[in-house]
Amino acid sequence: MQNILETPVLLLDERRMQHNIERMQNRMDKLGVSFRPHVKTSKCLEVARRQIAAGARGITVSTLKEAEEFFRAGVEDILYAVAIVPNKLDHALKLIRAGLRLTLLVESVAMAEQVARHGAEHGVCYEVLIEIDTDGHRSGVKPADPMLLDIAAALQGGARLKGVMTHAGASYDLNTPEALEAMAEQERSRCVAAAMLLRGAGHACDVVSVGSTPTALSARHLDGVTEVRAGVYVFFDMVMADVGVCTRDEIAISVLCTVIGHQPAQGWIITDGGWMAMSRDLGHQAHGYGVVCDADGQPLPDLGFGKANQEHGVLQWRGDAGVDIVQRFPVGSSLRVLPNHACATGAQHGQYHVIPQNGGDWPVWPRFSGW
């Protein structure tokens, strides 16, 4: 069946994806928060539709291109979760004027002032979250930093402070339930503290938005939080398996490739799935370019994937030296590879081939890219 596909090709196991969607949504429902999935992982309307059908309220995007594509498809409430800069304001304005309820992010007084001025000049009032740094991982204002109040004060006229947002990206480097639960609590408590500081100074702060896949799946309670965001949970990947928030059997995407040759003396099986198909993302450096599986998706621990060129994957046989790898994995045979990082591997492909549930045709779901 898979041999009729021209490889390499990105496979999607819809049943696993649906399980992942329901697992997260059920958790959010129980924790009593809204869920706003981050669609940067899939960049695919069919996937987002299923997240919304399961109960998501609005979506999160990493680019205005994503905002534009999903708005065109009917999603009307979108958070652009990267700090806005001047060269993107005209694009944001255009989307808002077309009817999108777009929320922007700032983390500096300078940008808060520019957003407010741009809004005032163009007769709109931008809805804005302030980014809070709860883990020292990347962007944002520290929760007790008095600059928070300066930013809030600058959001006047053409802008309105809607709330605070944080992303505990540091959770990707943890791998015990205890550490993850502690990070989830740190993310929650610090973001709530920032909201309290703002409210204490008289600012409205309706939204308290937190999230990353590991913390969303590890939080014990989310008191004071209004919404959670997560992206990669929809597909999962080896990084998430290493963190410990999914099993390999929950990973919903894989790259189907074909054996194109061998170097028996080196134990190499060469495939047409190189870094262009996998991405260069090495995750936690534990699985090379990904976990090699047979055509049905069962991991083959005897095959490593330590080397890749643009359209060549070089797999290393590390099993019994007596095995004839040319016979065992003949030219033309199929292998599947579980990705280190679903967002990065997905981005290398223009569509998902959805594994047919009862045989039959392969549905093809397009995904977009770029800015």
Add this chain to the structure above:
Amino acid sequence: MQNILETPVLLLDERRMQHNIERMQNRMDKLGVSFRPHVKTSKCLEVARRQIAAGARGITVSTLKEAEEFFRAGVEDILYAVAIVPNKLDHALKLIRAGLRLTLLVESVAMAEQVARHGAEHGVCYEVLIEIDTDGHRSGVKPADPMLLDIAAALQGGARLKGVMTHAGASYDLNTPEALEAMAEQERSRCVAAAMLLRGAGHACDVVSVGSTPTALSARHLDGVTEVRAGVYVFFDMVMADVGVCTRDEIAISVLCTVIGHQPAQGWIITDGGWMAMSRDLGHQAHGYGVVCDADGQPLPDLGFGKANQEHGVLQWRGDAGVDIVQRFPVGSSLRVLPNHACATGAQHGQYHVIPQNGGDWPVWPRFSGW
């Protein structure tokens, strides 16, 4: 000027590219060989047109999608330089029947037999090169391996042996003129030896095709070689600068990004150019995600680029600790980043923005992706 572009965006310096094209073509002309550029680097018709206008004869591709796109645009002589497998033969057949002169690659008896059978069944005669392994780097048959003759013998009926091909990818790991010249000579001599073995056994072997950017720029002579292939030379990148075959001033593409925030305590300048814009390719691990430059492309050695998330680049200030990085690189200011690997960075983008030579508009050259 650059501030009007919505970042991140891939910039192309056409003047530098034209210099690179002429440098390579002049060298090939002097060495007395045909030149068949590898278009996997640019995947852009405008770029390939300039390579052909400068004297290239035919092109090399890494996917049948590239073959299809360039054939549609009028290129009629294309070498698909990855070993063919059964699931791609129908696609190849379709292109040949549409009039493309497509050359295929094999490196096993099994595939030689399948190609010949497929051709016979469909009434075409595939033109085929045998891949030779001249550096132990990846694929191919060793030049003195008797299997060469078995493959040649299998190319009967629906297939015809056209010649031999090799790619000395190991040259990417060298960095002295002496080592590069030796590798170029090894690539040449071993590929020619394979051709001699085939000819000695009575097989026609018209084509002897070698190449990689480093060896093409380092070969002293190419006796016995009929054509050279190279790809990344058209743009160059930091890997090629590390190898020593270009200067930073010859690198023709860069990613324009915008400062979106800071973490002054850590010396971080955060931009909207993350790994989605740069790729995850770390090259020789010497420059992080790329070499940070000012908006005009002058390197800023005080800025490292060691960390990237999907849409965030985290630059590290490593200059004078007394500098106020918020003032020096304010939110909204532009930076450019030279890529580690032009093929990988280019693949993250849907178009090139060509730097206007005399001010004015930015020409936009589309590039395609996928399979």
